[in-house]
Amino acid sequence: MQQAVSVWVRDPRIQKADFWHAYMDYEICLHTDSVHFTKKISSVRRRYSEFVWLRQMLQANSQLMVQLPKLPPKNPFFSLNNAQQIGERMKGLQLFLLRIVQNPLLLSDSCLHLFLQSQLSVAKMQACAAGKTHYSVEQAVNSCGLRRFHSEEDLQKDVNTSCDSDSDSLECKDPESLSWKPSSA
Template structure:
């Protein structure tokens, strides 16, 4: 029976791609490039079998540091593409080389059973939480678990239950007279969003635009 389980695990496939570099502007003077990370897997290690998030180089650096610390040096981690002091956002060759290096790094990371058990890796690959929130979630200092953070990645963000009520009312004003439109509270109940859960949801979603959970498996 154990041999059969080991064989099943060996047949599981995880594919990862780093693609679609985009320039993101913090303000007029500061900008950076982030990359889309697409994951497709049939591994039981992952909560979601397909996912897509965007990460920047500095977040890859954070991930490597966390994995190295959490593994207690029992695993020799692959290197990231080196940080180039002359890296240019307008140099397509430099961007392409970095992107290939980041993908190679993730491909090697995903071959380690020990690293696959690290919560930080799963949050990095399958949530759009910031570094600070990933650290807090992995340490159990949030109202939501790692699995919940991954599952909720891609949900539309609402600032409050009242905002959701307003959105539902506006969408139902003119074109529909169904019972769901006449009773927004019923719709809210169906979606599983209520005041007893709103604090955890809002904590997860964050309050800044940077932490908006906007990933989707079909993103381009």
């Protein structure tokens, strides 16, 4: 039976780090019935530099056994105000992810799952994938979910753990702040 993995890159947003520095991030939506994924529906925001990190990690972890697709090229003249450049980059990032999730070898990579289904930073994803956190990859993935799929009661309980004030935004809990006990394996 063929298992479907659909991934979209959409909703570019300018994020301001401070008065002088801004960057663009993109929403990555994933819908799947694949047994490879803990969550069947997820949405996270990632920036271009995080895609670069993912590609480097996948390349290192696959030990050259897989020819990875290319990312859209980094453009030194990329403008956060140029809709055509933003659209081309989004298409390139989506094509990159679509090719990645079609490869069974890459679907077993923890970095891919953390990238697609957690809100962890690059440093925390790397530590988690290396087993250097008190939470597992599955726990990191399960600690972040879509608000719109939760009940009103859950929303009231989790109102203080929200990442964003947008009503369709993600509900995220930092896995480090949750009290998980290490599994006894």
